[in-house]
Amino acid sequence: KEDKGLKMANGNEEMVGDQGGSPRSDRCDVYDRMREDADIILLSDDEAAYSLAAQAGLGGEPKDGADGTAAKKSPNAVWSLVEKQPPSGRNRARRVPPRANSSKNNGVLGVAGTPNFVAPHRNWKNSRRSRNLHGRGLPKKGGAGGKGVWGKPGAEVFDELDDEDPNDPNFDIDAYNSSHNVELKEVVPAPPPVVELTEEEIIKKMESILLEYYENGDTDEAADGLERILSTERKPLVIKTIVGVAFDHKQSQREMTSVLISDLYGRVVTRDDICAGFDQLLYELPDIMLDTPDAPHLLGNFIARAIADDCVPPKYAYESEREDLDNHARSALVRASALLSMPGGWSKLDNVWGVGGALRPVQTITHQMALLLQEYVVSREIEEAQRSIKELEVPHFHHELIYEAIILTLEAFNESIEEAICHLFRTLDSTCIVSPEQMEIGFRRVYDDMTDIVLDIPLAYSILDRFIQRCRRAGSFLSESLIKDLPTRGRKRFVSEGDGGLVKQVNFLNNM
Template sequence: MEATLKRCGKRGFTEQGLTRMCRIVHLGLTRACLFTRLESEAPREVMAADCEAWLNANPVEADDLSDSYQSGGEEHALVSRAADEVNGNWVPAPVGTVHEARLKARAKRRLRKNSSRDSGRGDSLSETGDASRSAVPPASPKGKVLDRRSRLGKGRGLPKKGGAGGKGVWGTPGEVYDVEEVDVRDPNYDEDQENCVYETVVLPLDEDNFTRTVTPIVQEYFEHGDSDEVAELLGELNLGSMRSDVPLLAVSLALEAKASQRELTSLLLSRLCGRVLSRSDIEASFRKLLKELPDLVLDTPTAPQLVGQFIARAVADQILSKSYIDGYKGSVDCEHARAALDRAAILLKMSKESGLKIDNLWGLGGGQRPVNQLINEVNLLLKEYVLSGDTAEAERCLRELEVPHFHHEFVYEAIVMVLESKGDTTLQAILKLLKSLFDSTVITLDQMRRGYERVYMDIAEINIDVPCAYSLLEHFVDKSFSAGIIDKKLRDLCPCRGRKRFVSEGDGGLLKLETY
């Protein structure tokens, strides 16, 4: 025993700890001897009664039964209780003290058991044994049985929902970064670089680039006729000194075009004046145009008359001054330029005296003309063709009408002319013309079909003026099918009127009764 105490002293145990250790050893030996004696001399019930009596005579505090490390306050309490020992023996304590110790020990055992079982719910027991709800949320993972989130405090490296973090994420849409401020003390700092406004600079066009760029714009304008689009495209270009060449290029292209495109050119010049071009630019352009007339006559023999009409139209549209023509009197040596100025002066004089409308100088082209006027021109074209038989001239005149959507009227009037003529000569001529126009795709298959279908629909009214219209139409349709102008389906649609026989050919010429 003494050797054990010496080893404990060398290991650093205090006096209070040694005293407590001796008490535990003494208590354990005493209990072992008592249990051994009782088991050998008395039955189990007597042994239990004797143990109870011995424990009442030798009480032990519940705190002494724990094997945990004691704090300084607990060691002080053990020192104070050591005074109750006499010659190493315990002094008997009252019965009430033993009963209170049992209650405390039982409550602490229950507290330890509940703390490990209900740690996730935040329940605890007070010193009196009452359950209380802790205000601190549970930290044990046992309370969240179905929680599948990680409790390691780390995510999977993915960006948060609705956030802008994470690897490879540019940020939330619309996120604006702070403007980087330039340090004045930076050796590369330049005061002139602050508050700079950058402007896109377009290089001015030279003569080659001008022709290559503006020519497609004017040619497309002849197709769609939108002058606003042309003004927008020209406004995006840096024309520079080539600005006065825009009317010159447009008029030069219009000289080789149709009358409707010349009208579009005059409208374009009047609408560009004040937006893209000035009056001085237009005057300079016509001055250049008069100088280039000898070269233009080689390609367009009527160029002087056409240029004179353009000048007269420009004066009428008030984009050229009225004194523009008078400024050239007696100073023009070129006869082509003199002819152009004389043509313009005559047209302006006629507009004052006879009320000639120079606004419609080029006439209405294409579908802008009235339908009755187009029908009259188609009939005149067909009559001239029947007399001359010139298929090429008829094709040229039809193209100059510029009404490809109205060619079904040409087919309709041609077939009606065949039905009204009742002659084989007109039938063969019209058949030849339709075949030529169909093969050259001047008249499309759709327009040809619509023309024949219109005749089928109006054959009943035509038959009033032409009694044999049904038979003539059927004959002409068969000829057209044989020539390859129409297909079999369109031929089968040809209406045929059944012949009502009043005299039977097989009955000897006898008249049929009215009830037949």
């Protein structure tokens, strides 16, 4: 090949080959002689370059040229350019990373082909990272590539879109534009038109909302429904309607109505709206009393509870001397003021509608059942006990009443109390206050707990057996299967008993 010249990038110094047969113009072979602290590989077969490398510390001694002339002793300028400046154009010298494991490491690693050479560990053997110095080391196709894999989930949706060709005769430009050139804009729906309802229609809708609230107990849903049908001037009608409907329901529904009034305050109605609604009820009390004779008493409870919930100012209950009120309205305000004037009355108004209802805690219901049973055992008033049980309004929890009554009987160890509890059970069954299913569940709960009860009451098995036989003679409110499953306490068999449980006949005279 022709001689080539090497032009330095920064020094503008040229090494031009001699076409007269100079050693620099010979064909280049590869010599790997590297200084340990430099990253230079010298590519040359020139004797002068070899002597330069020797003087630069790359090993060897300066040698004479091929023509017998001595090698130059000071070509340091040229070598320093080769060492410090990376060449441009055709690379005669390239930078390589320094070798981490040299042959000086006590012969552990050496040059390939020598006895002390040990192959290094292949750290990248199973690595997914690209080996061509490109890529970020992430798995191909987002982890969806590989044998037996169809691709990334969801990619099949866009396959047809990516393969569409505008030059295809079946290409649909409208479908393409509809799927690519899409601009989303926010659309705010217009509010529904306000339809003016009559007072009768509003009352009918509010009654349906209130009855649904009695079923689910969701005050937020009830408030949303009332907001949609009410205008500003019709808001006092809410209090009048929901309190009027609560007059015809039980204590638990009245408690839920008081909770609803408290939740509507500040969201649907204001304090003035609540006061205006109570004023309308006070004026209409004579008509309401035709259907609900105790309406003044109930309205007084509602007013006192609203004051305790900070929905109505306290002075409202002390305005019984207003001239526009009749005697029934004054009695309602007097009832409210009396409740507020009791010692600790404001805190006790949480139970103004009683302590019953499915929304009450289980511990509260159980405590009330124990109190009414103790009161019945002392007074023996069966009608009062029935009324108290009805006021609890927990027919699904009557098995707890049966359980507590039987435990009271076992602890008393008194036949008079056994007779009273038996009479109570027979009355509750005949009046259908307690269902047969609840009765049986209560008895079976006692059966299951007898192993623990007998630890506190050693004679529990004998007392329970006597009580069951008494209930069996009193009536047929206990099933035959329940009587048959009565638990009995086992006893140890003595040595004097035979295998059949009979006592052996022993003649002591014959043994003398």
